[in-house]
Amino acid sequence: MVRAPEGISKEESSLLSYLKDGSKRSMEEVCKALGIDQSAASSYVEGLEKLGYISIQRSKQYSIKVTEEGKEDIKEGFPEERLIGIIAKSGELKISGSIDSIALGWARKNGWIAVENGNLKLTGSGKSAVGKGYPYRELLGRLENEEDRLRIEKLIREEKDRIGELMKRGLAEIKERNPISSISITDEGKKLLGSKAEEMITSLSRDIIKSDIWKSRKFKSYDVSDPTERAYPARMHPSHRFFNYIRSVFSSMGFSEVEGPIINNAFWNFDALFSPQDHPTRDMQDTFFLSNPKEIDISDLGVLSRVRRMHKKGWNGAWKESIAKQALLRTHNTVVSVKNILKYGGLEESAYPVKLFSLGKVFRNESIDYKHLNELNQLDGIIIGNSLTLSNLIFTMREFYSYLGIDVKFKPSYFPFVEPGMEGYYYNKEHNDNIELFGGGIIRKEITKAMGTSKTVLAWGMGLDRMMFDYVETSSLSEIYRNQVGWLRNFRYKKSM
């Protein structure tokens, strides 16, 4: 690509002048004529070539380079040299797995060692090789010193063979070089020489900014299409960002956020929520029970006796404290809600309604696939107050989902801790199906009574992970929590939030 003529520096301009008669020149000649070193000359020459003012002819050359391992061996000696050094000191060496097999192989090949009764001993030539110059090492040393000047074509046969062995051992490798053989000016370059060469600013510096140089000189311009290194942003995890968005919506509706422990006993997770002790969800197959700790004591004895009474009456019969003490990972955040009914059930009248939500991890003992995780995120909300109605809950849920642009519908459903119970869903065009959004209802009187309050409590719970599919471009839930750095750098948001 030919650039505007003003795009070259003073040095580049002198180089063009030197080439103006049209003859081909070598790099050595260029350096000498301009009084600059090889690396500076290369950068001017390559820059001008890119701009199309000169053309470069290159040749192909092969040279041999010593590898890092080879350099070490030059310093430390080859393994076989070290091996015979060790044998020479002790006279013999027992064969064992700890001897380097490469050293052993080469010492044998060189005829330096022999085996006697399972021990290694030096042969005559071995003894004389100790401490003497080793042709392989000397050759490798020469390669290191003469690197660029040494040409394969000029080596004798024996040396070529040895180099072959060194390369096999990974101590040397062939390097291809394309040095510049000659340089000549192009027609574009000749044209440019006609216009007056200017001094230009290549890189901006403190000196240039502070002085007035920038007022009198032009800036060398860049090729804006030149590729640059990719930059990656430090980003928030999409789940953190999404959950904060959900938090902000509830917060805008007047809800405060509360937290509760992940590790609970069955008492709070199940019994306090009126789930009968023989209910199938309390099975090992669905819930993560713990082996350490096995049990967690029920510290509030008043609640304990009221919950016991609730079960004995409601489920007509046995209720065992030992079953309620079993330690587990919470299966829903309703456990946080019920604890807060206890905490906020007896405030001054003016404090109501109390509006709370909790957002955090819940656990299900599930087999994992692209849709199912055993560690999920849930939001649970409650409103505690006087004369609250199902109609109030419907209003609250409708407001929340309309903020997200979702037209929520309601239908009856069953959860042991609410009555009436409901489920929210919406019709998804893409799947031609109703997608569940939340479950909720009015907390049963039996439960609020056991928590020591006469208030009405509206409650709901919603899974948050699947909702992320609408916001984050991903193929699966597990991808979001796998944290592959490339994915974290490059994933896209589908919707703003």
Added chain:
Amino acid sequence: MAVVTFALGDVEKRISKEKFVELAERIGMEIEEITDKDISIDITPNRPDLLDYNGLVRALSYISGKLKPDKDAYKLKEGTALRIKVSADVKKVRPYIAAMVVKNIDLSGNRLKYLMDFSEKLSDTYGRKRRKLALGIHNLDRIDASEGLVYGASSEGRIMPLGGTKEMSFSEVMEENRKGIQYKNTIANKAGLVPFLSDSKNVLSVIPMINSEITKVTESTRSLLVDITGTDMKTVNDTANIFACSFIDMGAEVYQCEIDYGKGQVITPSPEYREIRMRLYKMEASLGINIDNAAAIELGEKMGYPGAQYGNSVLFYVPPYRIDVLNEQDITEDIAISYGYNNIIPEPIFHPIAPSYPSQITKLRDFVANVALGHGFIEEVNQVLTNEETNFTSMGASKFDKDRIIRIAYSKTENATMLRTDVLPSLLKSLSISTSEPLPQKVFEVGETFSINSGRVFENISLAMATEHSKATFAEIKSVAESIMGSLGLEYAIKEGKNPSFIEGRCAAIEVSGETVGFFGEIHPAVLNNFKIEEPVAALELILIKDIKY
């Protein structure tokens, strides 16, 4: 939840497929699948009566208005049909039984299949896989009831099992018969007692495993003996009532049986309507709707409750099959269902303006995440379920105290055996699956960590950061660590640290008030090897909140 399947042909004799779906969803049941032949529907666990084809048809007929409830609908025939003596032995293992005799029943078409499915599903869900409750359905004509029946328990006895060709001993049933193997653990007891039902000649069933081939029921059977056994008398009797209603709805005659418990007699079934008095203002206050008595009665009828005005309130008669209805709240829900949830007008809650607050943990997490992001670290959110291999062994901690970690008793996936004690292993795991990505890679996570000491559980919030590239050093992570500590406003000291995950002499401990709260330094190459990470990593692990006070 339990899924029941009915033939589309049977359903469509009464009602269109579309109407069936609409009505079923209106009463809160979800359609699972519709094929050319069948319709499958998901029944919530509070409504065992709907696992029955007759029960579901009944409920849909009420809600559509086709059928009006009648509190005299479930009348039994006069007289007790037979007597069952309960032995002392069976009281030790499975003490309760209810039974009924059914005559003039038509089991042709799919009727027998629906009856068996109902019995199976109910025993599985409401009966907790037959442990709490199980049913036996017998051909009455093959039973010699002249001297009554015996509900007993014994370690010895013989039966010709259903589908079998030879008699087996009880122990053979439990070792060889498919149902025997499946359900024997539900009655396991030290004495080896196995419950059974017998007439004067034969054992009719080994409970709750298998019936006898002798009393096998077919589509042409016209008379039945139905027994319901279990560990709880109310459950057993309630179930008998549900079935009695179903048989009567099928047009059959149901007779009671006398259960002789020795100390007293119980007559089963007794399908009676219960009265619940509803105060309308309470119901209105709970649902946020306005209805008068007449409207309430009409709404109740659509859910199968006959109703009558009673002073200022309404009396609802709860059908015997509605064993889930405990009190006013439950009727209120059914009135709401009848009214239609989507017909309820949403009403806002009025209250004074008050500020809302984020949680302390959310505030801290956001604050620390912002600082870490500012340092160019990408945020991760990892699972807290992990295993000893990732959390300890790979981190160079070959010895660890099992009593100090939160351990899972049983997990379906083997990679979840405990809760993580540190966040850093999660970060190294993510770097290990990202080796093809350009360097530097800088990651962090603020998340939950867990431990336990002498039975006391600690839930903490920790921060970990890791930087991977060819020049990642102690100095780099130290600068970041000091910046984090500074922005948290904490007085801290940096001391020489000892931690097997880091190179010795290149690890520092962070102390606050003399207590070590974290480590940072260069990760040991052995640890990098374990995670197959090929470039140097410098990292930090810091407890932000130790032992969260909720």
